Amino acid sequence: DAGVTQSPTHLIKTRGQQVTLRCSPKSGHDTVSWYQQALGQGPQFIFQYYEEEERQRGNFPDRFSGHQFPNYSSELNVNALLLGDSALYLCASSLGQGGGNSPLHFGNGTRLTVT
Amino acid sequence: GENVEQHPSTLSVQEGDSAVIKCTYSDSASNYFPWYKQELGKGPQLIIDIRSNVGEKKDQRIAVTLNKTAKHFSLHITETQPEDSAVYFCAPLGGDDMRFGAGTRLTVKP
Numbered sequence: 001d002a003g004v005t006q007s008p009t010h011l012i013k014t015r016g017q018q019v020t021l022r023c024s025p026k027s028g029h030d031t032v033s034w035y036q037q038a039l040g041q042g043p044q045f046i047f048q049y050y051e052e053e054e055r056q057r058g059n060f061p062d063r064f065s066g067h068q069f070p071n072y073s074s075e076l077n078v079n080a081l082l083l084g085d086s087a088l089y090l091c092a093s094s095l096g097q098g099g100g101n102s103p104l105h106f107g108n109g110t111r112l113t114v115t
Numbered sequence: 116g117e118n119v120e121q122h123p124s125t126l127s128v129q130e131g132d133s134a135v136i137k138c139t140y141s142d143s144a145s146n147y148f149p150w151y152k153q154e155l156g157k158g159p160q161l162i163i164d165i166r167s168n169v170g171e172k173k174d175q176r177i178a179v180t181l182n183k184t185a186k187h188f189s190l191h192i193t194e195t196q197p198e199d200s201a202v203y204f205c206a207p208l209g210g211d212d213m214r215f216g217a218g219t220r221l222t223v224k225p
Contacts, residue, residue, distance in 0.1 A: 004158070033213065042204050042215035043159065056213065090158050101147040101208055106158030 002027055004107035006091050012113045013081050019112060021076040025093030026105045032074040033104065034066060035090040043090055049074055050096075078112075086114045117142040121205055121216035128195050129224050136219045138205030139187045145209035148181055148188045153202045153218075162203075163190070195223045 005024045013019050025032050031050045035043035045058035049068035068074045072093075078085055088111050092104035118141040128134050138148075146167040151159035165172045165179045165188065172179050176195075181188040188207070192199055200223045205216040 035215075040218075042217045044215075045213040048213070058213070092158075103149060103161045103164060104151075104159075104206075106151075106160065108156065108158045 004091055004093050004105050006089075006107035006110050008110060009108070010111045010113075012115060015081055015083060015114055017081050018077065018079045019081060021078075021089050021091075021110045021112070023074045023076070023091030023093075023107060025072050025074070025091075029093035029095050029105065030072050031094045031096060031102075032068060032072065033092045033094070034074070034076045035092065036060075037088040037090055037109070039087075046076070081114045083114050086112060088112075117145065117207065117214045119205065119207060119214050119216045121219050123219060124217065125220045125222075127222045127224065130195060130197060132195055134190075134192045134195055134199070134221055134223075136190045136203055136205075136221070137187055138189065138207065138216055140205075140207040141186065142207070142209060143186070145186075145207040147208045148179065149206050149208070150179060150190045151204045151206060151215075153204065155201075159204055192221075195221075197223050197225050199223050 007022045033048040034046040037043045046060050047057040048055050052068045063079045065077045088109040090109045092106045094102045120139045122137050149164035152162045153159040163179050176193045178191040202218045202220050204218050
């Protein structure tokens with residue numbers, strides 16, 4: 001039973017560039033959430049996708065956008081990268097839409113460094 | 116929105132001792148109370164959760180207790196082992212908020 005997989009594992013980008021991160025949910029899960037985790041801090045909620053639509057969004061600017069595909073996999077796009085976007089980006093999958101009342105299964109994240 | 120606070124931020128115990136981490140939240144609509152463990156280089160992993168119709172849940176050496184009136188829930192680890200060393204996060208959920216606490220770094224000394 002495959003868990004949540006994220007790619008790439010590490011990425012280095014230059015300020016102003018754009019980046020796309022990818023996530024495949026755990027088998028049987030239909031909901032994908034994205035989190036940003038700065039060093040030494042807790043994960044910060046970016047947004048959640050269910051049925052290919054953004055259902056909930058945290059306090060992140062429009063530079064952060066996403067997509068969910070019919071096979072439930074998801075992408076996170078960040079435009080006009082800033083140095084402060086450097087962080088670990090975590091994808092979590094779960095079953096069923098909602099305010100998060102079901103367990104989240106996390107991938108091991110993508111470490112993004114912006115120089 | 117939900118305000119979530121975890122205490123302590125760091126905790127060091129001797130192997131075999133117990134550890135307790137407390138999470139305080141503000142949203143009375145919260146009805147799901149999970150704890151996640153994050154090891155170095157990995158994503159958070161759910162270790163135990165509780166729903167608002169239950170006051171306590173135990174799974175071997177790990178337990179979670181919930182006080183909805185006071186809006187806090189706690190993680191209890193008994194007979195700690197070196198492999199329990201990690202960062203622990205609470206993430207009380209309900210309504211539209213999905214916030215994690217800032218984390219507690221637990222170190223278990225052999």
